[in-house]
Amino acid sequence: MGYSFKRLDRNGRPRYTACYEDLKGKTVSAGTFSSKKDADKAWQRAEAEVGKGRDLNLKRGRQTFRKYVEETWLPNHEVEPTTMQSYHYAIYKHVMPEFGTMRMMDILPEHVRAWISRMKKDGISPSTIRHNKVLLSAIFTTALHDQVTYIHPCKGVRTPTVPEKPLEIITPEQFDDLYHALPDADSRLLIETAIETGLRWGELTELRVRDLKARSRLLTVSRVVVELNPKFHPEGKRFLVKDYPKDKEWRRFKLSDQMVDKLQDHIDEEKLGLDDLLFVYRPEATEEQPAPALDPETLGWTQENAKGHRYRHGTLSAYNAAKCRCDHCRKAFADYRARRRANGKDNPRQPRRRETDGHIPANWFRKQIWKPALKKAALDTKVRIHDLRHAHASWLLAGGADLQVVKERLGHGSISTTERYLHTLDDADDTALAAFDKIRSRRRTD
Numbered sequence: 001m002g003y004s005f006k007r008l009d010r011n012g013r014p015r016y017t018a019c020y021e022d023l024k025g026k027t028v029s030a031g032t033f034s035s036k037k038d039a040d041k042a043w044q045r046a047e048a049e050v051g052k053g054r055d056l057n058l059k060r061g062r063q064t065f066r067k068y069v070e071e072t073w074l075p076n077h078e079v080e081p082t083t084m085q086s087y088h089y090a091i092y093k094h095v096m097p098e099f100g101t102m103r104m105m106d107i108l109p110e111h112v113r114a115w116i117s118r119m120k121k122d123g124i125s126p127s128t129i130r131h132n133k134v135l136l137s138a139i140f141t142t143a144l145h146d147q148v149t150y151i152h153p154c155k156g157v158r159t160p161t162v163p164e165k166p167l168e169i170i171t172p173e174q175f176d177d178l179y180h181a182l183p184d185a186d187s188r189l190l191i192e193t194a195i196e197t198g199l200r201w202g203e204l205t206e207l208r209v210r211d212l213k214a215r216s217r218l219l220t221v222s223r224v225v226v227e228l229n230p231k232f233h234p235e236g237k238r239f240l241v242k243d244y245p246k247d248k249e250w251r252r253f254k255l256s257d258q259m260v261d262k263l264q265d266h267i268d269e270e271k272l273g274l275d276d277l278l279f280v281y282r283p284e285a286t287e288e289q290p291a292p293a294l295d296p297e298t299l300g301w302t303q304e305n306a307k308g309h310r311y312r313h314g315t316l317s318a319y320n321a322a323k324c325r326c327d328h329c330r331k332a333f334a335d336y337r338a339r340r341r342a343n344g345k346d347n348p349r350q351p352r353r354r355e356t357d358g359h360i361p362a363n364w365f366r367k368q369i370w371k372p373a374l375k376k377a378a379l380d381t382k383v384r385i386h387d388l389r390h391a392h393a394s395w396l397l398a399g400g401a402d403l404q405v406v407k408e409r410l411g412h413g414s415i416s417t418t419e420r421y422l423h424t425l426d427d428a429d430d431t432a433l434a435a436f437d438k439i440r441s442r443r444r445t446d
Contacts, residue, residue: 002043004036018042023050060148061105066096068104068148073139081240085232087135094119094132095139104149112136112157126160133159167420169394170383178383181376187369189266190279190360191388196259198392198410201385202226203245205360209267210274217260221411222250225359239359247411281360283368299328393421 002020009015016039018030030046033039069091079087098115099107112133119129137154144152170178175195182188194204202224211220224245230236245251255263263278272278299313302322311318314328316336322329340346362385370385389410396406397418407418 002030002047004039004043006036018046020046020050060146061150062103063148064100065102065104065107066100068143069096069139072146072148073142077142080226080242081228081232081234082226085228088232090132090135094124094128095136099136104143107140107149107153108151109153109155109157112153116157116159120160126162130159130162133157167390167394168381168387169421170379170381170387170391172395174377174379174381174383175388175391177377178373178379181373183369183373186266186279186282187365187373189262193259193263193278194385194388195392196255197253198389200224200246200389201362205277205279205362206241207278208274209272209276209278212255212260212263212267212278214260214264217254217257218252219255220250220252221245227359227362237357238355238361239357245411247413249411251408251411253409277358279360280358281356281364283364296328296332302329390421393418397421 002018004016004018007015007017015032015034016036017032018039019027020030020043022028030042031039033042074084074087074091077084077087098118099111102111116129116133119132133154137152140149140152140154143149179188179191182191190204193199193207197204197219199207199221203221206223206225207219211222212218213220222245223241223243225239225241227238228240230238233240266272266278270276296312296314301310301312302318302324304310305322309321311322311324313324313326314332316332318324319329319333337346366385374383393406393410396409397403403415403418403422406421407415410418412418
């Protein structure tokens with residue numbers, strides 16, 4: 001049974017403290033008030049909440065957002081390491097600067113709306129704003145269940161609309177141009193495997209010899225590798241292999257004869273064992289050969305600088321005095337710096353090398369292999385490595401493959417995800433246009 005008692009404050013004025021028993025049977029305070037009537041209402045409200053199985057302990061709500069997130073939410077939130085890594089980046093970049101010093105019980109919907117408005121004014125993309133708000137909502141959903149707060153400040157708060165952009169699918173002709181622009185046989189085999197299997201990057205780069213059954217042409221996808229900041233890795237490493245793909249289920253599908261033959265030839269040529277990776281990080285195999293030096297006398301002159309002087313392209317003077325940044329002038333400056341470092345000047349350092357256990361770092365492949373090939377192929381559209389997975393699905397459906405089969409090959413959780421790839425090729429509307437023209441032309445022929 002709750003009660004309230006009278007006491008005097010430091011100035012001798014009467015105050016009334018409301019007390020009640022919490023869920024554990026401990027007598028705690030529901031607050032101190034200036035009148036006995038308000039104090040009685042407070043302990044009665046508290047007892048009503050306890051009767052519902054809720055504990056109205058104001059001390060928990062007085063902790064700061066930073067304290068709750070760092071000491072309770074993050075340490076006890078069970079998610080994948082990659083998800084935890086992205087949570088940390090988003091929390092400390094966008095959420096903590098706004099709410100870190102505020103008490104949990106003081107954060108209201110108006111504060112969340114103001115935060116979203118500021119992000120929008122700062123030019124943060126709608127998708128990032130939505131992701132940040134979803135993360136904040138997840139924190140307060142847990143806080144609500146933990147009875148740290150009794151209001152969910154994200155409820156009813158809207159974020160800017162994220163436009164649904166149409167998928168741009170690379171055509172077979174564009175893929176051929178890109179394929180031939182790749183620098184070596186290993187990268188071409190990897191990319192051809194990606195387009196034929198539709199595997200995600202982590203699934204593709206974790207393929208091992210034992211996953212391929214050449215006689216039956218079956219490929220088993222049972223693992224995935226993720227690249228992490230070492231502080232999020234259980235063992236402080238860079239790559240983490242998980243014994244299940246993204247959809248948490250193994251899947252098995254067939255490859256074409258020519259694809260199996262290429263992979264088998266690669267296995268035989270490299271003398272790979274059953275547990276060896278099919279595709280291995282080899283930076284030395286893709287190092288570009290230095291371009292032959294060009295005679296500055298044949299390169300012409302720069303534009304006049306502020307003093308009215310011009311200099312020949314491909315010289316240090318053109319780079320420094322004329323501020324020219326063409327490829328020839330940049331190369332002249334880079335060669336000059338390389339010669340100085342080779343002679344022990346300008347703080348020479350060893351070339352930076354990626355930490356890896358043999359797995360191919362995604363960022364390295366993107367910068368050193370993929371982007372140079374895209375530039376060389378001169379495609380009129382931006383293509384990510386992941387877009388090869390989209391192309392795989394789109395090509396299969398355009399060729400008449402069964403929707404359920406494509407869903408199972410890609411490991412989609414819902415068939416509605418697979419349906420997104422229907423009619424995504426540039427020529428997908430040709431049939432519809434032909435049908436429209438056929439009906440329209442009937443009147444002209446009458």
